[in-house]
Amino acid sequence: MSRLQHFGWFLARGFGPQGWGHPFLDWNWRWTEPALYQQSVRELEQAGIELLIIEDAPSLGSPATIDLRVRQAFGGPKHDPLLLAPYLFAATTNLGVAPTVNPAAFLPYTAARQFATLQHLSGHRLGLNVVTDTGSARHFGAAPPLGHDAAYDRAEEWLGALRALWRSWPDDALIADPAHGRYADGTRLEAVQHRGEYFSFDGPLNAIPFTDGEPAIVSPGGSGRGLAFAGANSEVQLALAPLDPESIRAYRARIHEAAVARGRRPGDVKVLFAIQPVLVGSAEEADRLVSASANPDDRALRTIAEKQSSDLETDLTALELDAPIPAGYFGDHVSHGSIARLIGGRDAATTPLREHLAALARLGRLSDGSGFVGTAGELADLIERLGDEADNDGVLFWGDLHPVTVHRMLDELAPILRRRGILRTEFAPGGLRANLQAF
Template sequence: MTRQQHFGWFLARGFGPHGWGHPYLDWNYRWTSPGLYQQSVRDLEQAGLDLLIIEDAPSLGSASTIDLRVRQAFGGPKHDPLLLAPYLFAATQHLGIVPTVNPAAYLPYTAARQFATLQHLSGHRLGLNVVTDTGSARHFGSAPVLAHDAAYDRAEEWLGGIRDLWRSWDDGALIADPTPTADRPQGRYADGTKLRALRHRGEYFEFDGPLNALPFTEGEPVIVSPGGSGRGLGFAGANSDVQLALAPLDAASIRNYRARIHAAALERGRNPADVTVLFAIQPVLVGSAEEADRLVAASANPDDATVLTIAERQSSDLETDLTSLDFDAPLDLGVFGDHVSRGSIARLVGSHDVETTPLRVLLASMARLGRLSDGSGFVGTASELADLIEDLGENADNDGVLFWGDLHPVTVHRMLDELVPILRRRGILRTEYNPGGLRANLRDF
């Protein structure tokens, strides 16, 4: 029996110069204005997607990579996705909006109050993509940069503190009854004896409660996390409602990844079913199998200019200038600092022997495309992509996928115009939403 799955969109380049470097820049959308994004999220909602996750990095990176990041607007500039969220909520009724937030950038009390406000304003459709980008730490104070696992420890304390603040209004604290009584002619709004004077004194944060914001009627904001390391998966198992997963899209890899998430959830006393695992995918959809074959063949031998472009983009993602290295020598992993994502390094290395494989080969491998039809890549027709998604749902119990790309209307329509009808005809994609906000829609099947 065909399984219905969850679908989302991962805005991979963040709230930045959409269209730059592409022919559709000449559509003349202004990336600094909300109209481009509002048009696209309406289309995502019409398509039946559950949520939009907006990547972010507050920093332009180290001095050695700033020019690489801004030269082609690959890693910056980026505006704050949290401030874009209200415009996207105003344009939609059901779609969940999930800006990326960094615990280093928000004190817990301020964060809890701002996020609570957006949760109410949106009809309980807010999500938070919690990242531990330690490279941005210098922008937020004089504390030393934390190592990879310690950054997760801080994030866990931060999120736990925020949840304590959200829950500092006990059941029955909010009354909101305007009915006059003999002793209260104006009714009663709240019972102050049921607000807890929270006092948090932790390793990384100190703050007091209770929170000056209303409790939630349809649940707290949905927590998303992207980490694929052992500590990152542990954080997801303990805290996350959605895991943004990166793994090969075959049944064995997906089952293995899901098993690790579920084990982490069980270890922290949670029901594994409470974590929705969504695997990111960046397909290249074309009109025919013949066209797909031509694209794959053309990518087989990338030229030097293509390899250099890949190096520049990877330098941005890895906050390490790969262009200054010897492309014909093996990559020394010691060039990467502790703040660099282990998952990003793993994507660069792939299945190669890093000790013997020249950097040029690693970069060229990232430029090569493969076919959906034979499992070697993600170039193919909408029907072939639907086949893959359906197979993963039936044979790997996959929860769903995240389409990876920018949020330009051209990109959205290229991805979804033919795919959505096929998925709906097969019963894989929802045709309507349920009341109750994002959390309810993630739990409705």
């Protein structure tokens, strides 16, 4: 029997129109109301999923790409996932929830206080998916956007500031002794006077200490600086890489080296690889879907170009399909990982845009390692193999948070994974951190 792995769900659309573009939109769930999400997270928890990460983009993008982002709801509208989190906590008992937060949007003292409040209210199940998106900078002040590495520098200062505020109450400062009429000892609080490159504020924080640890930090960055940030700060790394043992071992090694360099243990960071499988009922159905995707027409390529334009905040639809992407076409604000997913291993200087888009359109089979179309059993085979051969920590399923999506993904898969000893059947007490460190 294989060992247990960790499983999460990445809500790729964010707090936006779940089900849009799919027939199950006619189930008539309202994406602006909590019931849809509460139903879905109950199902996730029942299945043994321990973490939900909610994507977010506070900006609709540049004027040139706003229409591309909202036309098919690829990049907006999105409501604030931090305000959705309390409804999800109320519907579950063990599931960890990690809304996306941007250090540019939250002053440290306000952030530390709000996140501390949610950590207590949730039973210590809050995670924070810390992103360094610089394309939203104009919404938060007049300062020009930071470059890629500088944005990570700011995020590290911000996280350090939050931790200093959370720790401004030593454990012995909270007395809570009714018999002696003493709630707290204010002489023991740390003043916390922070004067940094990006933030200045005074403490201490007006929130009590945590009993089961601080909010767990999630990070998605795939650049060298992003991996270093994860090694230094994160409990979970949202990873994008080829799902073969060699690639996974190499990726995990980089994270572990970064963790050790900052005085942490390799196991302090759980690396969860994102996967968006297409599960079908038979091998024959999988073969049919793969064959049908082999030669995408221009209409299919345009749909993919629109989605990529939203993700990259760069209009690909204005380019010639049969010419390479011009050098320097992507600005500094664009995620290196997003560009890498578009380009793949092809030569950006000579490969026509058509080939990049067609590669994204083509599907492959789970059974031969060429893609992610297959049966629940075939997906379980892959997950089991990655755990056995690459010591993989676990996976993140990628998709909308709609009850139909959740059921299609997990109805057959969860029982198979449990029978093989890969998916948990019970949760550890103590909140999200306890579950992440349980194995």
